[in-house]
Amino acid sequence: MGRKLLTEHINVEGINTFEVYRKHGGYRSVEKALKTMTPDEVVEEVKKSGLRGRGGAGFPTGMKWSFLAKPEGVPRYLVCNADESEPGTFKDRQLMSKLPHLLIEGMITGSYALGARTSYIYIRGELLYVLRILEKAIAEAYAAGFLGKNILGSGYSLDLHVHPGAGAYICGEETALLESLEGKRGNPRNKPPFPAVQGLYARPTVVNNVETIAAVVPIVNEGGDEYAKLGVGKSTGTKLISACGHLNKPGIYEIELGVPVEEFIYSDEYCGGIWKGRDLKAVVAGGSSVPILPKELILKTAAGENRLMTYESLSDGGFVTGTMLGSGGFIAMDETTCIVKNTWNFSRFYHHESCGQCSPCREGTGWMEKVLHRLEHGHGSMHDIDLLVSVAKQIEGNTICPLGEAAAWPVAAAVRHFRHEFEWHVTNPKEATAPGAAYRGAPVLA
Amino acid sequence: MEPTTAPTKPQFSPAAQAEIKRLLTHYPEDRSKSALLPILHIAQAEFGGWVSPEVQDLVAETLKIKPIEVYEVATFYTQYNLKPVGKHVLEICRTGPCMLRGSDELTAHLERITGAKVGGTSPDGTFTLKEVECLAACGFAPIVQVREKYYEQLDTPEAVDAMLSELKSLVHRPILPWEETGLPNSLKNY
Amino acid sequence: MAKITFDGIEVEVPDGTTILNAARQIGGSVVPPAMCYYTPLKGSGGKCRACLVKVSAGSTKDPRPMPKLVASCITTVQDGMVVENTINQQVLDVRKGIVEMLLINHPLDCPVCDQAGECSLQDFAFEHGVSTTRYEEERRTFEKIDIGPLIQLHMTRCILCYRCVYTADQLTPERVHGVLGRGDASEIGTYIENIIDNEFSGNVIDVCPVGALTDKTFRFKQRVWFTKPVNAHRNCENEKCGGRVTLWYKGKDVLRVTARKDEYGEVKEWICNTCRFDKKETSDWVLEGPAHINRASVISANHYELPVVNPQVLADLPESTTRELERNPPLRLGGING
Numbered sequence: 001m002g003r004k005l006l007t008e009h010i011n012v013e014g015i016n017t018f019e020v021y022r023k024h025g026g027y028r029s030v031e032k033a034l035k036t037m038t039p040d041e042v043v044e045e046v047k048k049s050g051l052r053g054r055g056g057a058g059f060p061t062g063m064k065w066s067f068l069a070k071p072e073g074v075p076r077y078l079v080c081n082a083d084e085s086e087p088g089t090f091k092d093r094q095l096m097s098k099l100p101h102l103l104i105e106g107m108i109t110g111s112y113a114l115g116a117r118t119s120y121i122y123i124r125g126e127l128l129y130v131l132r133i134l135e136k137a138i139a140e141a142y143a144a145g146f147l148g149k150n151i152l153g154s155g156y157s158l159d160l161h162v163h164p165g166a167g168a169y170i171c172g173e174e175t176a177l178l179e180s181l182e183g184k185r186g187n188p189r190n191k192p193p194f195p196a197v198q199g200l201y202a203r204p205t206v207v208n209n210v211e212t213i214a215a216v217v218p219i220v221n222e223g224g225d226e227y228a229k230l231g232v233g234k235s236t237g238t239k240l241i242s243a244c245g246h247l248n249k250p251g252i253y254e255i256e257l258g259v260p261v262e263e264f265i266y267s268d269e270y271c272g273g274i275w276k277g278r279d280l281k282a283v284v285a286g287g288s289s290v291p292i293l294p295k296e297l298i299l300k301t302a303a304g305e306n307r308l309m310t311y312e313s314l315s316d317g318g319f320v321t322g323t324m325l326g327s328g329g330f331i332a333m334d335e336t337t338c339i340v341k342n343t344w345n346f347s348r349f350y351h352h353e354s355c356g357q358c359s360p361c362r363e364g365t366g367w368m369e370k371v372l373h374r375l376e377h378g379h380g381s382m383h384d385i386d387l388l389v390s391v392a393k394q395i396e397g398n399t400i401c402p403l404g405e406a407a408a409w410p411v412a413a414a415v416r417h418f419r420h421e422f423e424w425h426v427t428n429p430k431e432a433t434a435p436g437a438a439y440r441g442a443p444v445l446a
Numbered sequence: 447m448e449p450t451t452a453p454t455k456p457q458f459s460p461a462a463q464a465e466i467k468r469l470l471t472h473y474p475e476d477r478s479k480s481a482l483l484p485i486l487h488i489a490q491a492e493f494g495g496w497v498s499p500e501v502q503d504l505v506a507e508t509l510k511i512k513p514i515e516v517y518e519v520a521t522f523y524t525q526y527n528l529k530p531v532g533k534h535v536l537e538i539c540r541t542g543p544c545m546l547r548g549s550d551e552l553t554a555h556l557e558r559i560t561g562a563k564v565g566g567t568s569p570d571g572t573f574t575l576k577e578v579e580c581l582a583a584c585g586f587a588p589i590v591q592v593r594e595k596y597y598e599q600l601d602t603p604e605a606v607d608a609m610l611s612e613l614k615s616l617v618h619r620p621i622l623p624w625e626e627t628g629l630p631n632s633l634k635n636y
Numbered sequence: 637m638a639k640i641t642f643d644g645i646e647v648e649v650p651d652g653t654t655i656l657n658a659a660r661q662i663g664g665s666v667v668p669p670a671m672c673y674y675t676p677l678k679g680s681g682g683k684c685r686a687c688l689v690k691v692s693a694g695s696t697k698d699p700r701p702m703p704k705l706v707a708s709c710i711t712t713v714q715d716g717m718v719v720e721n722t723i724n725q726q727v728l729d730v731r732k733g734i735v736e737m738l739l740i741n742h743p744l745d746c747p748v749c750d751q752a753g754e755c756s757l758q759d760f761a762f763e764h765g766v767s768t769t770r771y772e773e774e775r776r777t778f779e780k781i782d783i784g785p786l787i788q789l790h791m792t793r794c795i796l797c798y799r800c801v802y803t804a805d806q807l808t809p810e811r812v813h814g815v816l817g818r819g820d821a822s823e824i825g826t827y828i829e830n831i832i833d834n835e836f837s838g839n840v841i842d843v844c845p846v847g848a849l850t851d852k853t854f855r856f857k858q859r860v861w862f863t864k865p866v867n868a869h870r871n872c873e874n875e876k877c878g879g880r881v882t883l884w885y886k887g888k889d890v891l892r893v894t895a896r897k898d899e900y901g902e903v904k905e906w907i908c909n910t911c912r913f914d915k916k917e918t919s920d921w922v923l924e925g926p927a928h929i930n931r932a933s934v935i936s937a938n939h940y941e942l943p944v945v946n947p948q949v950l951a952d953l954p955e956s957t958t959r960e961l962e963r964n965p966p967l968r969l970g971g972i973n974g
Contacts, residue, residue, distance in 0.1 A: 087541045087580040120472075125487065125525045126537075126581055128594045161472040166483050166523035168818075169579065183482035183509075185522040185815070190682035190710050201477055244543040244584035251585045288542055288580075329584070331543050345542050349579050355522075356796060356815075356822035358683050363737040366820045370773040387770060394733035397704045398685055499828045514814045517827035521816040 002256030003230060005218040005238050006211070010098050016133065018140035021101040027146055029109045029220035034154040037220075042113035046216060048224030050236035055081055055172070055209030056287060056327040057402075058311050061216075067196040068114055069204040076204040078116040079181065080107060080213050082123040082130075083165055083172040086287035087349060088329025091240035092210035094252045096123070097130045099214075100137035104160065106213035108146060109220055111158050114206055118159045121210075122177050125166035134162045169353035173401045174207040175199075176355065187357045188401035209327075211240055232258035235310035239328050246280075246334035248272035261285070261307040261314075262299045265332060278334040282418070285314055286326020288346050289406035291413030292339070293323050319413065338438035339421045343414040344372035350407035361404045364395040368411055375422060378429030385422045389415050456504050462488050466508060479511050482519055486526055491593075495535060496527035524578065532567040532574035534613045536560075537591040540577045543584035548601050552588045553577065555606060572614070583630070596630040638715040642666060643723050655708035655719055656687055660900065667900075668721050669731075669760050671738070671845050672797035673709035675902050680802050681709040684795060685734050686760060690727050693718035705730060728764070735765035741776040741820065742846075743792050751847030753860040756901060757795060778823060783813065784831035786852050786913050787841060791823050794848035800824065800840035807906060808834040824848070835874060838912040842895045842903050853913055854892035860884070863891055865927035870911065870920055877908035882927045883918075890916045896927065 014020035021027075033042050047062030068076060080103065084092040096103055103121070111119045123131050138160055141147045149157045168186045170176045175189035178200050199205020215237060219227045228236045235257040241264070244250045249272040255264065264270045265280065274280050283298040284290060300307055302321035307313055314325045333342065351365040368391050374380045375388075392408035399405075415422060421439040425432040432439075458466065466485055473480040485505055486497060493501045502520055506513040520526045527535065538553050553564060553575070562568040562575045583589050586598035590609065597609040639648045642659050643666045649658045657675070659667045668689055673681035688705040696716025705727060708719070721727055739761060746752040778791035796815065801824070804811040812830045815822055826832070832840070841849050863884040872879030884892045893912045895903040915921065 084582045085580055088543050088584050090582045090584050090586075093582050124582065125483070125523065126578075126591055128487065129596075132594075163472070163480070164484050164487060166486065167525035167578070168523050180483065181480060182477065183479035183511075183515075183519065185518055185818075190707065201474065242585060244587065245546045250587075284542075331546070331584070333546060337546065342542055342545070345540075345545050349541050351819065352579055354819040356817070356819040357798075358685055359734060359737045359795065360685055362796065362820050362822070363740050367737075367740060367771065367773065390770075394730070394737065398688060398730055398733070400682060512811060514812055514827065517816060518814040521827070522818050524818075 002254075002259070003238065004254045005227075005230075006095065006102065006214050006240065007099070007252070007254045010094075016098060016100055016137065018101060018137065018144055021099075022144075025221075026101050027105050027108075027144075029217045030105055030112075030146055031152060033109045033112050033220050034152055034156055039113045039115055042109065042216075042220060045219055045224035046113070049215075049219040049227040050224075050231075050234060051212065051215050051219060051227070052235070052311065053209060054211035054215065054239065054327070056086060056289070058325065061208065061212055064196070064208070065114060065206060067194070068206055069197045070115065071204070074203055075118065076114060076116050077200045077206070078107065078111045078114050078119040078213075079177065079200060079205055079207045080119070080121040080210055081172060081174065081177055081207050082121050082127075082210045083169075083177055084127075084210070084327075085124055085169040085172055086289065086327045086329055087346065088242060088244055088284060088331040089287045089327040090242045090244070091252050091328060093127055093130060095210055095214060095240065096127075097133050100134050101141070102214050102217060103134070103210055104137055104141050104147075106216045107160055108141075108151070108158060110206075110208070110213050110216050111160075112156055113216075116206075117157060118161070120181060120200070121160070121162045122171070122181055123162055123164055124171070125164045128164060131162050131164050138162070168355075169349075170355045170401070170403060173403065176401065177207060178205065185355070187355050188403075190400055230256050232308065232310050233312060235312060235325075239309070239325070241309065241328045241330050243271045243330045243332070245330075245332040246275050246278065246337070247332050248275050255309055257308075257310045259309045261309060264309055264330075265299075271332070274332065274334050276334070278336065280332060281335045281337050282333045282339065284323075284329070284331040284333075284410070286324045287329035288331070288349065289409055290324040290326045291319055291322075291409050292343075292417065293321075293413075294417050297321055297417070298323070319409070320416075323413075335440060336436070336438050338376075338432075339414055339418040340372070340376050340425050340432075341438075343411060344369065344376045346410045347372045347407070350403065354403060354407070358400045358404075360395045361399045361407065364391050364404075365407045367391050368395075368407070372411070375425050376433075378425060378433040380422075380426050382423065382426055385415060385419065385426070456493055456498075456501050458488070458504070458508070459492060462492050478509055479515070482509060482511070482516065483523070485509065486516070486520060486523075490526060495531045495533075495593075496529060527576075532562070532571050534572060534592050534616075535574045535576055537576045537578040537581070538564075539579070539581045539583075539587070539589045539591075541580040543580070544587040544589060547587035549588040552590070552600050552606070555603065556590075559606070559610070573610075586630070598630050638713045638717070640713045640715075640717040640719060642719045643721050649713060651713075653713050655689060655691075655706070655711050655713055655717075658713050659708065659719075659721065666722055668708050669756075669763065670709050670900065671756055671760060671795060672799065674797075674799050674802070674843055675900075676904075676906075677799060677802040677806060677843070680797075680799055682707045684738070684797060686731065686738075688727060688730055688734070690720040690724045691717060692720050692724075731764045732766065735761050736770070738795050739765065739769065740771040740773075741792075742795075743775065743777070745793070749790075749793065749847040750850045750855060750860075751793075751844075754901075755847060756845035776820060781825070781829070782831075782852070783826060784833055784837070786838065786909065787832060788850050788852050788855065789824060790848050790850065791825070793846045794824055795846055796822055796824070797845055799843040799845065800849055803840050803843050804832070804834075804837070807836040807839060810834070835908050835910070836876070836906055838909045839895065839903065839906050841912075842897065845901070851892055851894075851912075853916075854884075857891050858886050862886060865929065867896060867924040867927045868921035869924065870915065870922060872908060872911055874908040874910065876906075877911060878905045879907070879911055880905055881907050881911055881921075883921060883923075888918070890918060892916075899929075 009024045043065050051061040052058040165171045171180045171186040173188045176186040180186045195205040241253045266273045280295045284292050301316045311325045315322045347369045351369040354361045354365045356362040392412045395404045396408040424439045469481045502516045506516045560568045560573040564575045567574040590597045668687035671684035671686045687708045689708045691702040693699040695714030781789045813826045816825045841851050865882045868883050869880045883890045895907045
């Protein structure tokens with residue numbers, strides 16, 4: 001079993017309290033950073049660690065931090081993106097509710113590195129119960145002198161607040177999140193300017209995912225070089241994988257990047273195989289936005305190599321035969337799954353979550369959903385299948401924010417790898433629309 | 447007795463007012479609009495689980511912003527109910543991972559036993575059914591959220607019955623309801 | 637200053653200029669269409685995606701191409717930038733797609749829409765769209781609403797450009813309408829059937845690129861291409877209103893009053909509701925002469941300029957205006973000077 005950097009103590013009794021967390025080595029990174037390191041040295045360690053954003057985009061965190069504008073006399077902010085809503089992803093909820101102090105510790109160390117004096121955790125509104133856990137832990141951290149004025153006598157002061165959303169996937173997009181934090185509709189902003197220059201309240205801002213900020217703790221404690229020793233190539237460190245769908249043991253797994261996908265699915269250490277003794281049909285490996293892959297392509301690359309849980313290996317083959325690690329939302333589907341129904345379901349999700357600001361996404365997501373609904377319910381034509389691909393292409397790349405791509409990719413990939421299932425719905429509408437029906441024939445590989 | 451001329455204007459309770467005051471300290475003084483989303487949550491908990499136009503106007507007045515700024519936000523975010531709801535709003539996750547583990551069957555089952563249709567309220571006013579998108583607990587699917595609590599792995603009639611009987615026994619108290627009902631099982635083991 | 641190449645044409649513009657405005661300096665057919673951007677309105681733009689262009693070189697310093705098409709209305713120029721619009725097939729294809737997206741839920745009711753003839757969506761569809769549709773689903777519809785006695789909101793036609801929202805924000809002290817709802821269920825509205833009551837509220841009609849916000853006093857009176865625009869002014873009591881307008885005549889009757897717009901349909905000076913709705917007699921105004929419409933559009937497609945000055949109208953002009961016209965004839969007066 002690989003090393004656990006974030007979740008080692010997650011099941012320790014009382015680890016959600018300051019006292020127990022501290023006893024297990026908690027807040028060491030704050031002491032180390034504030035007493036022995038300059039902010040730039042902290043940034044340097046994060047750069048050395050090779051840490052990549054854990055929210056889905058995988059952008060190098062150290063580089064993002066170094067882009068932050070630092071004009072004299074202007075406050076800057078670190079905002080934690082805890083708006084976890086990518087279907088298939090549920091790691092942040094688990095981490096925040098069980099280890100609230102880990103996130104708070106990361107926020108303090110990260111805020112110190114960036115020179116933020118006020119920081120926010122933007123948590124999705126459905127998780128108000130987690131917000132209360134965090135607020136309780138924040139109060140403990142204030143009482144212990146790790147938040148507030150002159151932390152540990154270092155002269156550095158920080159206030160940390162939790163802010164709830166209210167039901168909008170789009171607020172996981174960083175500029176929509178900032179709009180929402182300002183009390184507005186979650187409409188993504190046009191970029192540039194990027195948040196690093198004009199973010200919250202038009203001031204320089206860094207927005208990072210919960211897991212990214214939590215990872216700063218072991219990076220500062222052990223050093224960026226040590227962190228970078230874990231993992232494979234440019235996929236350094238550990239990653240929380242949210243495993244769900246038709247698995248024997250769904251749940252959160254902290255893996256060292258580089259575990260073979262096959263081992264992750266079938267080994268008892270991880271997901272323990274597919275439920276009910278069934279065969280695997282397909283996997284969405286990084287949250288609902290990333291391309292779906294049939295069993296044959298998720299276990300091995302098109303070149304025949306073992307697919308690994310790394311950014312590079314999962315994207316091997318591009319979108320023709322590969323996918324993305326994304327947010328680590330790993331959705332497994334067994335042989336009884338109807339891909340058309342599943343694609344319609346995802347499409348309905350993006351239609352529901354489009355903010356409606358820009359025309360390709362506002363109109364296109366609804367269009368795709370309606371066509372998919374028709375296909376799923378046996379009223380589609382062959383021509384509809386090509387229409388779907390065409391509409392997806394018209395959305396992709398032409399929108400204000402990445403929701404356009406997130407909506408287009410799953411549809412395009414489902415048709416790419418499972419066109420036969422869509423065709424089966426057209427040619428056998430009666431059979432295909434029977435309750436629980438799904439195409440059970442052989443896949444057709446791209 | 448004087449005849450009542452207009453419906454009474456809603457007012458926040460002292461507890462809610464104190465909470466709003468605390469929230470406002472989180473943001474720069476000239477940016478108090480930031481508190482809009484959390485205050486709408488408080489308002490919804492205070493005034494029967496939904497935000498009427500009058501309640502939204504009260505929120506606007508509290509934050510000294512234009513009413514339309516509140517309407518724009520309240521209609522954007524799906525957690526705010528814009529119409530009256532039953533005593534308990536059952537928010538059923540319908541997104542992919544939950545669907546793979548039986549959310550469609552769960553919804554049909556809930557419609558049958560509560561007598562409410564999705565989007566509507568049971569005849570006795572106890573349950574409102576609402577379909578929502580991913581609640582980020584996919585490993586414990588299928589899921590229903592009721593106010594601040596997640597009910598997970600509702601894949602058996604027994605699990606659903608347990609949820610409903612817990613809800614029927616619940617005394618509604620705004621602001622901090624989760625303390626009464628506790629955490630979902632997946633988060634309990636500490 | 638920054639020098640850029642747009643569709644092979646070099647143009648030098650001040651730093652901070654957007655690609656779209658740089659293209660407008662060149663003018664003519666290379667200018668990208670804009671459905672949501674509106675120069676006088678701060679914050680507008682970036683939403684409709686009609687003006688997407690290819691940046692094939694970012695700048696002299698960093699000549700890499702930009703990976704995605706960019707919205708030319710909000711992207712500022714860099715020295716040495718190379719932009720492709722009408723010469724790039726990808727741009728033209730995407731634009732065709734944007735037309736399609738904007739039309740799938742549009743009612744296509746031009747025959748009964750007051751905006752027809754001066755509608756940006758109509759122009760956009762004529763120039764860049766196709767005449768068939770691939771959309772077989774039910775179209776989104778809304779009820780018509782009166783937002784006050786003077787303005788009608790026909791939400792079914794709206795393309796959610798947000799212009800009217802910015803107008804209300806920037807021109808009036810208390811905005812009462814906004815964008816409600818989300819996604820393709822978003823709508824312009826007041827939520828509680830408020831009326832928009834403000835002395836500058838009528839300007840939302842002028843900024844609306846489609847027939848979503850129309851002038852109730854002009855409703856169904858006349859197709860715009862049968863009316864004759866004449867520029868005029870008056871001494872408006874409202875100090876924020878310059879009183880410089882365009883009167884739209886049918887015979888001797890002023891059917892409607894609008895602000896003056898430039899060739900891109902942008903209002904240069906806002907006008908008050910008194911000038912717009914209450915001053916519909918020629919005697920209220922000092923006429924300046926026929927208004928010229930430059931933009932390629934349905935209204936001018938029919939050699940519209942020639943009959944601009946109707947002799948009958950001319951005969952009725954006050955002497956001061958006739959003198960003014962003789963001394964300072966408007967450019968390209970067609971029938972009279974041409």
